[in-house]
Amino acid sequence: DSGVTQTPKHLITATGQRVTLRCSPRSGDLSVYWYQQSLDQGLQFLIQYYNGEERAKGNILERFSAQQFPDLHSELNLSSLELGDSALYFCASSVDQGWTGELFFGEGSRLTVL
Amino acid sequence: DAKTTQPNSMESNEEEPVHLPCNHSTISGTDYIHWYRQLPSQGPEYVIHGLTSNVNNRMASLAIAEDRKSSTLILHRATLRDAAVYYCILRTTGNQFYFGTGTSLTVIP
Numbered sequence: 001d002s003g004v005t006q007t008p009k010h011l012i013t014a015t016g017q018r019v020t021l022r023c024s025p026r027s028g029d030l031s032v033y034w035y036q037q038s039l040d041q042g043l044q045f046l047i048q049y050y051n052g053e054e055r056a057k058g059n060i061l062e063r064f065s066a067q068q069f070p071d072l073h074s075e076l077n078l079s080s081l082e083l084g085d086s087a088l089y090f091c092a093s094s095v096d097q098g099w100t101g102e103l104f105f106g107e108g109s110r111l112t113v114l
Numbered sequence: 115d116a117k118t119t120q121p122n123s124m125e126s127n128e129e130e131p132v133h134l135p136c137n138h139s140t141i142s143g144t145d146y147i148h149w150y151r152q153l154p155s156q157g158p159e160y161v162i163h164g165l166t167s168n169v170n171n172r173m174a175s176l177a178i179a180e181d182r183k184s185s186t187l188i189l190h191r192a193t194l195r196d197a198a199v200y201y202c203i204l205r206t207t208g209n210q211f212y213f214g215t216g217t218s219l220t221v222i223p
Contacts, residue, residue, distance in 0.1 A: 045212075104160070105157030105159065
């Protein structure tokens, strides 16, 4: 158990809909990262937050947004969903900004868009 | 952009050492090299990381080439539980994380 909790574990929705994925980092970790893993594109870095502020942005679509709340949990919002958004979404946390620190990954949220 | 390349798959016999290569020819001087592995139906887990010098921990060893354009993850004695996808990652100063394609390791009993 990495200590990172993601909910829901599975989610099935339709095209055009909006979903929210939630992540609770390990106790004491200030950084949260979001990744997307699909069969044809591997593991893609989406975005990182540190203590409530956005710190790094990767290949995140404009239809996607994220935030980190004062209690340090984070949410990834996916809107206007398309079939291609079906993937595993991982959250990871680290104690520092991620400069050299170890990342702890959650079990992932599997999103299926029909 | 910093990127890594890895073989798609490798096989190893149980109890034998495994050397997993990674090329990162565009690495910059401040990029750290990280290795993670992902077991089936799980999130990736940290294995090891380094900057310039070789590193050892309880899980593995990391050998970094002198020019830092390549590295090798060494599992000293492969077990069945080591069967996973191994990712070589560059962590840049801009906090961008470039995952390689990953190497799927099969351990043969």
